[in-house]
Amino acid sequence: MAAVRDESDYDSSRPSSLTALGSRRSWISDIGSSSSVSGGGETPCRHNKPHKANHAEWEAIARVRAAAAGGSVGLDHFRLVRRLGSGDLGNVYLCELREPPHRPSSSGRLYYAMKVVDKDALAFRKKLRRAEVEREILRALDHPFLPTLYADFEASHYACLVMEFCPGGDLHVARQRQPGRRFSVASARFYAAETVLALEYLHMMGVVYRDLKPENVLVRADGHIMLSDFDLSLKCDDVVPKLLRQPRGDSDGANPSLTHGHSSSCVPPIQPVLSCLFNGVTRKRQVPMPDAAAVDADADEHSEPEQTSDPAEVVVEPVAARSRSFVGTHEYLAPEVISGQGHGSAVDWWTLGVFMYEMVYGQTPFKGATNEETLANIVSKRPVAFPRVPASASCGEREELLRAQDLMARLLAKCPGKRLGSCTGSGEVKRHAFFRGVNWALVRSVRPPEVPVPAAPVARSKAKTMSRKERREPYKQQHEDHFDYF
């Protein structure tokens, strides 16, 4: 699927379109403030990733850093093994440290993925800012379902990002292996739940991801996911959490849409971030079950997803972040991106709907014969349509599928103001009946649907260093289930 890009978000000569009300510096801009690029060595950045602090990969890099002259990790510390893939910005290589680590991982070797970007070439194509934004975002991340940036440094005119290596490929490839080239509803729920948590964290950091698609969802060694590729992401420097208190029982409080689940108008909420306490103002309501075919979330102003009885909820969502850039992948573009009316974090909830649809049905919901037709289908008033539930489905399967359809229809609401997640963020999505039974705090401990088969360890002596020609060769997956590294 070809990505569509417009550089206007990254044009530094233009004043930012993301100035929010009552602006203060966000967490992410504070974290990224030490991002001046130094020539040659490692760029100073915070080496503090509590989620990964005990991982062998992290410890090995820390040891190299401690022993290195000037305390910097550089290209000389790594041996490139193979090219894993390439994208618009650069190549990504499988690599390992030249010095064997003292504590190898359980599979015996410590691998990393190194994204190498040719800064001169990007400057020529006026895409350098995109690479810088991606690096700033990666530096700030510390979440189980997002990449860990172990090191970043420059070598000549190359900028290198050393990240966690995902040996399980991506969900696009994984879907091709499934019966009927589609995931079971249970697997789709697992991947969707992890994606929701990753998006939730990104939004809290003031990042709108904008490029969710199965190709960008990588599978870690343990079978859990990692969202990758942040060069289309929108970083909102002025997003700050704001606490709005909702008096008990006051359903006409500061933001009525918070208590009613959805805003009933198409006007997006104006607060830069909504951080609100639901002080006992909770309602329980069953999700109405659509009878297959079309579910029109835009017309369904009064139906709501199921509410849990959580006494309090903190919501942080960059709802007022606005961009007019035309970025994304055709089949995944949200209507407001195509129409150029300005878009914000709601685009991620739209793409979650497309992503779920593709996982469950093996194709995207608005695909036309041409890109133009696809875009026309997306912006048309016609609501998303679903294949009928097969007559052979059991009662339980039917109910599960209908719940999935209901969630997708709400995420694929064409009007961003009515889209699930567009008002108070991830909480709205997490409370939907499709995710009933998901223990959000423990998702990362759940056994994933598939765990990549570990590659056979290769003796270090047999591991040859790549020649220049080999490094350029496309990466080949040798076997359906595992990577052959050499």
Ligand SMILES: Nc1ncnc2c1ncn2[C@@H]1O[C@H](COP(=O)(O)OP(=O)(O)OP(=O)(O)O)[C@@H](O)[C@H]1O
């Ligand atoms: N951490 C990783 N582990 C394994 N493979 C990876 C990793 N990161 C990237 N890749 C592979 O490298 C490819 C290119 O990476 P990436 O998408 O980040 O580059 P890009 O230049 O930003 O691409 P795009 O054109 O999609 O923006 C991916 O499709 C994926 O196959």
